[in-house]
Structure formats: structure tokens, C-alpha cells
Amino acid sequence: MSQITTAPPTTQTPDELDVVIVGAGYSGIHQLYHYRKKGYSVRILEAESDLGGAWWWTRYPGARVDSEAPFYQLSIEEVWKDWVWTERFPCRDEVCEYYQHVERTLGIKQNIRFNSRVVSARFSDLLHQWVITTQDGFVIHSRFFVLAIGAASKSYTPPFADITKFKGICIHTASWPEKLAVKGKRVAVVGTGASGVQVIQSIGSQVAHLTVFQRTPNYALAMQQRKLDKESQDKSKRLFPDMFRRCRQTPNGFSFDKYPKSLHATTPEERLLFFEDLWTAGGWRFVTNNYMDIFTDQKANDQAYAFWRSKVCERVHDPEMQEKLAPTSPPYPFGSKRPSLEINYYDVFNQQNVDLVDLNKCEISKFTPSGIQTADGVDHVFDIIVLATGFHTFTGPYTALKVHAADGTDILEKWADGVYTNLGMTVHGFPNFFYMYGPQSPGSCNGPTCSEVQSDWIVGCISHALSNGFTRVEATREAEIEYRRLVLELNERSLSKSSTEPTSFKGDLAQYGRLCWEVAEDSYRGFVFSSQVGSRARL
Numbered sequence: 085m086s087q088i089t090t091a092p093p094t095t096q097t098p099d100e101l102d103v104v105i106v107g108a109g110y111s112g113i114h115q116l117y118h119y120r121k122k123g124y125s126v127r128i129l130e131a132e133s134d135l136g137g138a139w140w141w142t143r144y145p146g147a148r149v150d151s152e153a154p155f156y157q158l159s160i161e162e163v164w165k166d167w168v169w170t171e172r173f174p175c176r177d178e179v180c181e182y183y184q185h186v187e188r189t190l191g192i193k194q195n196i197r198f199n200s201r202v203v204s205a206r207f208s209d210l211l212h213q214w215v216i217t218t219q220d221g222f223v224i225h226s227r228f229f230v231l232a233i234g235a236a237s238k239s240y241t242p243p244f245a246d247i248t249k250f251k252g253i254c255i256h257t258a259s260w261p262e263k264l265a266v267k268g269k270r271v272a273v274v275g276t277g278a279s280g281v282q283v284i285q286s287i288g289s290q291v292a293h294l295t296v297f298q299r300t301p302n303y304a305l306a307m308q309q310r311k312l313d314k315e316s317q318d319k320s321k322r323l324f325p326d327m328f329r330r331c332r333q334t335p336n337g338f339s340f341d342k343y344p345k346s347l348h349a350t351t352p353e354e355r356l357l358f359f360e361d362l363w364t365a366g367g368w369r370f371v372t373n374n375y376m377d378i379f380t381d382q383k384a385n386d387q388a389y390a391f392w393r394s395k396v397c398e399r400v401h402d403p404e405m406q407e408k409l410a411p412t413s414p415p416y417p418f419g420s421k422r423p424s425l426e427i428n429y430y431d432v433f434n435q436q437n438v439d440l441v442d443l444n445k446c447e448i449s450k451f452t453p454s455g456i457q458t459a460d461g462v463d464h465v466f467d468i469i470v471l472a473t474g475f476h477t478f479t480g481p482y483t484a485l486k487v488h489a490a491d492g493t494d495i496l497e498k499w500a501d502g503v504y505t506n507l508g509m510t511v512h513g514f515p516n517f518f519y520m521y522g523p524q525s526p527g528s529c530n531g532p533t534c535s536e537v538q539s540d541w542i543v544g545c546i547s548h549a550l551s552n553g554f555t556r557v558e559a560t561r562e563a564e565i566e567y568r569r570l571v572l573e574l575n576e577r578s579l580s581k582s583s584t585e586p587t588s589f590k591g592d593l594a595q596y597g598r599l600c601w602e603v604a605e606d607s608y609r610g611f612v613f614s615s616q617v618g619s620r621a622r623l
């Protein structure tokens with residue numbers, strides 16, 4: 085039951101829930117946990133048959149988290165107190181096992197309807213209620229509606245000519261079959277983003293021949309993977325509450341921050357030793373803990389690139405291959421795209437059975453029955469083509485799931501002339517609707533930290549409404565315009581500046597969190613709360 089403590093009277097219908105959440109990944113589970121604690125009626129609708137979020141369907145060989153333990157987990161004490169990671173960068177199966185531990189600890193499955201892909205949702209301005217429909221025809225009504233569907237629920241396949249003519253196996257990394265034998269096969273991997281790097285380093289030594297089609301080199305960093313033991317994790321747990329709070333105070337959602345010194349204030353010796361230390365520490369430390377001006381000063385950025393390049397060239401023997409993987413002149417600023425973490429990625433390119441096609445020099449012309457033909461007329465023959473071509477992030481997931489305002493307007497129609505949101509979580513014209521990890525949400529940070537910052541804010545906003553008897557909350561148009569202005573301004577200042585619509589909030593996670601809490605503390609500035617009896621309570 086909702087905790088409505090004051091008038092006006094609610095007209096909640098008996099079969100209406102307080103909150104319906106879509107998606108049972110970290111974001112959805114964090115939401116569910118807090119609503120249950122408050123005694124609200126809540127349900128998650130999840131498309132898949134089990135817990136795990138993105139990790140449930142991520143099955144390609146070598147799939148592994150790039151955010152190191154212990155940061156890549158929920159900050160809920162009942163869950164972390166008895167959980168032990170076996171590796172610093174856990175593999176996909178371990179993350180799925182962690183989700184089962186979440187279930188054993190919290191018993192959340194009773195509030196989840198699995199195999200329930202939501203296809204549409206529409207707001208009723210008469211009832212102040214969302215009507216949500218799943219693919220199998222199930223309909224559910226709720227006062228508030230939260231999308232926690234992640235940023236990667238819709239895979240992207242470039243429009244390659246004649247793709248269906250290929251007679252071998254063509255798979256996207258997002259839909260890797262349970263059992264696919266690559267041993268002894270001729271394999272192509274198209275794309276060298278996060279999943280491309282992991283697949284390449286994992287299958288490179290098993291296949292007969294591997295051809296990598298690369299558009300943009302990945303500035304992959306040394307993972308420095310290691311086993312973790314229970315004893316040292318148990319000892320560090322007394323600091324976990326501080327650690328989780330600290331993660332929200334940093335730019336990227338980890339407990340560590342930029343080094344508070346300019347690169348230009350250092351000697352070459354100091355710089356070299358510092359870079360070496362960061363490299364040895366591994367993971368994203370070379371990006372997240374580096375000199376404070378690495379991302380604002382091109383000369384400082386170039387030095388970081390030169391060091392990274394020297395590390396790659398130590399590993400890759402052939403000068404031509406070095407130039408493809410780590411060009412002398414940086415093709416984009418160092419760290420402006422999320423680098424992957426690698427274990428043996430660069431070593432794979434020393435193998436005789438591996439080659440790399442630079443798509444900037446030679447495009448893919450078309451797929452053929454036997455493989456891929458490139459612009460130079462060469463026919464590359466394959467048994468298996470792996471599309472490691474990423475996702476329709478940003479507004480992509482909204483093409484599969486229709487979110488309608490009361491007048492029937494689809495959210496994508498609203499965004500056709502530019503994306504307007506308030507705080508990357510709410511949209512004017514779509515009352516009682518919240519989303520996480522979506523358009524204009526923070527982009528480059530540790531997933532669970534980002535989720536929890538947003539989740540706490542949404543829980544606070546919904547609780548504020550329910551405990552004050554408001555049945556409708558909506559972002560104002562003015563607040564959206566203001567937030568969009570900030571998103572565009574941050575994009576302009578960013579080294580990873582996008583020339584089209586920026587997909588995410590490019591400020592620090594800490595800055596984003598502060599902004600959200602300022603809005604809440606200022607009586608939810610930029611939101612209108614009202615009730616079915618029509619009282620307009622806050623502006």
C-alpha cells in the first residue's frame with residue numbers, strides 16, 4: 085500500500101500498483117529494494133527469464149566487467165556483507181552468480197514478472213495512471229512508471245550490403261548462441277569496441293584464422309587482472325559504507341579521482357614514473373587517476389597518448405601493425421572514448437593466423453555467400469562473422485518500447501527535434517514517468533554508482549509525491565530547456581565533444597549528483613506536483 089499521509093484523498097484503483105519498474109538489472113533491483121522497504125506496492129517486468137540485466141544475455145567468449153571489484157556491485161549492505169569476488173575484473177558468469185546471491189539475500193523474484201517484455205505504456209491524465217502492456221498481452225496499471233532498461237537493450241548492426249547473402253554463421257556479440265564452436269574456424273570480427281576487444285583476445289588462439297575489421301583503434305589499457313581472496317575482502321568491508329559514499333563524490337563513480345597536479349608542473353622523470361605507476365595499478369587508473377589537465381589540455385593529452393602508444397609498441401612486433409593499432413598521430417584525444425581493458429589483446433596481433441583490415445583505408449563493400457568483400461576487390465572467406473558493432477544507445481531502446489503521453493504522443497516524436505529531459509530522468513509531457521541510464525544521463529562512469537545516484541533521486545521524488553498525497557508529478561518545459569542547455573554546454577567543453585546530439589551528460593558524476601540533490605532540496609524545483617482534485621502544489 086502506498087503511504088499517503090495527508091489529504092487530498094487518493095483515487096487509486098484497487099488493481100493499481102504504486103510503482104511498476106521495467107528491467108531487473110542493477111537499476112531496477114535498487115529501485116525495487118527501496119520501494120519495498122517503504123511499503124509501496126511494486127513490481128518489476130523483465131523481458132528475460134532470470135536476473136542479470138545486461139549480463140544475462142551477454143554470452144560472448146571472454147565477456148568480463150571492465151569496472152573493478154569491489155565497485156561493480158550494489159551498495160546494499162545485506163547483499164555485500166556476504167559476497168566475495170574471486171577476480172578483480174569478474175567474468176560474466178560470476179556477475180550472473182552475484183545476481184543469484186542478490187536473490188538469495190533479498191528474495192526479490194516474488195516481485196518480478198519474468199518473460200515480460202514491455203511493448204507499450206500510456207499515461208491516463210484522467211486517472212493519473214500508467215497503463216503498461218507486455219508482449220504476451222499482460223496489462224498492468226501503476227501510479228508511477230520507471231524504465232530501468234539499461235543503455236544497451238537494442239543491438240546495432242550497420243547496414244552492410246547483402247548481409248543476408250552470407251551462408252555461414254553471422255552473429256552479433258549481444259546474441260551469442262549458448263554453444264558456438266569457433267575452434268579451427270575462419271572467423272571475422274567486425275568492430276574493436278569493448279566487446280570486440282574481449283572476443284578477439286579470447287578466441288584469437290583457438291581459431292584457424294582471424295580477420296579483424298577495425299574502424300577506430302581502441303586505446304585499450306592493461307587490465308592487470310588478479311585473483312582476489314576472501315580474507316582481504318572481509319577485512320576491507322568495514323570501509324564499504326564510506327567507499328560507496330566516496331564513489332558518488334568522484335567524476336567516474338569509483339573511489340579514486342584525478343591527480344591534483346598539472347602535467348606541465350612535472351619533470352619528464354616524475355611524469356614517466358607516475359605514468360608507470362598508473363599503468364602497473366591497471367584498469368582505468370591510467371585514465372581516471374591521471375594528471376588533472378589530461379582531459380582539458382591537448383598537449384598534456386598528447387603525452388598520455390605517447391606513453392600509451394609506447395606500451396602498445398613494446399607488445400606488437402610488426403611496425404605496420406603497430407601503426408594500425410596505435411597510430412603515431414592520435415586519431416582522437418586520449419580517453420575521450422571509453423577505453424577497453426585488455427589482457428592479451430595486443431599479443432594476438434603477433435600471431436601468424438591474425439590480420440587486421442583498416443576500414444578507413446579499405447571499406448567493406450558487401451557481404452558475399454562466402455564472407456566479406458572489401459573495396460579493393462578482395463574476397464575474405466569466413467565460416468563465422470562476428471558483429472561486435474555495439475548498441476543503439478541513447479534513444480535506441482525507445483524504438484522497441486513505445487512510451488506514450490496522455491495525448492498519444494510517442495516519446496521519440498517529442499525528441500524528433502532535439503532531446504529535452506529534466507536531469508536525464510524525466511520528460512515534460514510524460515508525468516509520473518522516470519527513466520535511468522538513458523538519454524542525457526551521465527555517460528562515462530561505473531554503472532552501479534550511476535544507477536544508485538539516479539535511483540535514490542527517483543525514490544525521493546516518488547516518496548515525496550506519495551507521502552504528500554500528490555498523484556501527478558511532471559517536469560516543467562522551462563526546466564527541460566535549462567537542463568538541455570547544460571548538457572549542450574558540457575558537450576562543447578568536452579574532449580569527447582559530439583558534433584551531433586550529445587547522448588549523455590558529459591560532466592562529472594559528482595557534479596550531476598549535486599545538481600539532482602539541489603533540485604530535491606529546493607522543493608523539487610522544475611517539477612509540478614498535483615493531485616486528482618486539481619490542487620497545484622509546487623512550482
Ligand SMILES: Cc1cc2nc3c(=O)[nH]c(=O)nc-3n(C[C@H](O)[C@H](O)[C@H](O)COP(=O)(O)OP(=O)(O)OC[C@H]3O[C@@H](n4cnc5c(N)ncnc54)[C@H](O)[C@@H]3O)c2cc1C
Binds near residue numbers: 109139521529530
Ligand atoms: C557487454 C557489456 C559490458 C558492460 N561492461 C560494463 C562495465 O564494465 N562497467 C560498467 O560500469 N558498465 C558496463 N556495462 C553497462 C551496463 O549496462 C551497466 O553496468 C549496468 O548493467 C546497468 O544496469 P541497468 O540495470 O541500468 O541495465 P541492464 O543491466 O542493461 O538491465 C536492463 C534490464 O532491462 C531489461 N529490459 C530491457 N528492455 C525491456 C523491456 N522492453 N521489457 C522488459 N524488460 C526489458 C533487460 O532484459 C535487462 O534485464 C556493460 C554493458 C554491456 C552490455
